[in-house]
Amino acid sequence: MSDDSNTRRRFLQATGAAATLAIAGCSGGGGGDTTTESGGGETTESGGGETTEGGSMTTEGGSMTTESGSMEVPQEVSDYLSDTSNFDGSIEDMTGSGSVTVDVGAEGNNGNYAYSAPAIAVDSGTTVTWSWTGQGQTHNVVAEGGDFDSGDPVAEEGTEFQHTFEEAGVYRYYCTPHKALGMKGAVIVA
Ligand SMILES: [Cu+2]
Structure with a gap:
């Protein structure tokens, strides 16, 4: 999440006032060229990537729980x-x-x-x-x-x-x- 704000800050610095419209759709950052055309596409990509990361973290926690205890204690x-x-x-x-x-x-x-x-x-x-x-x-x-x-x-x-x-x-x-x-x-x- 802090990456996003960094990206936005850099983006603002780079493109100035023209970036205002693009911020909402371009949280993933990227080149200035594609911003106007495929802002929506970039949003979908970064959103999907973040969700997958969260999911794999949850899976790790689950496997740790399964490992503990060879015999179940009633x-x-x-x-x-x-x-x-x-x-x-x-x-x-x-x-x-x-x-x-x-x-x-x-x-x-x-x-x-x-x-x-x-x-x-x-x-x-x-x-x-x-x-x-x-x-x-x-x-x-x-x-x-x-x-x-x-x-x-x-x-x-x-x-x-x-x-x-x-x-x-x-x-x-x-x-x-x-x-x-x-x-x-x-x-x-x-
Ligand atoms: Cu006794």
Whole structure:
């Protein structure tokens, strides 16, 4: 756009008072010879060129958006884990893995009050093992909606709890003593 005003200024300087009529039709600039004949034609050209530039800029922005994130994070997961400090907005893709383990009492939420990884994706039929680190006092694993429940919170290192996910869906779970601190997790079953 600043190019246009520069062009106009130069045009005015060059042709003087005679340019007044041509300004409206000749924003693209150009030689004085063609001004009277093809003012309309020049306007159409420069207008079209500018529109195309704008369009290609928009396309670049779109492709950048598409690149981000290899796995889509369901809204209910990002909402649920919004106050979980070790959730970085991504899901650890464990699909294709024969055995999947989640640490219970991992570092996070201002202590050892976290699951790691907090959000995982697995194939249906996968058995997930939660394994206690022994850190951060007592923990348990309780599904929202009651699909699984490890029972009373315990502290002992090496404690394990398993659940096999047969049905595809999004499963959210928490630790009863530390839910308010952000000790929550999610399993996305494909
Ligand atoms: Cu806990």
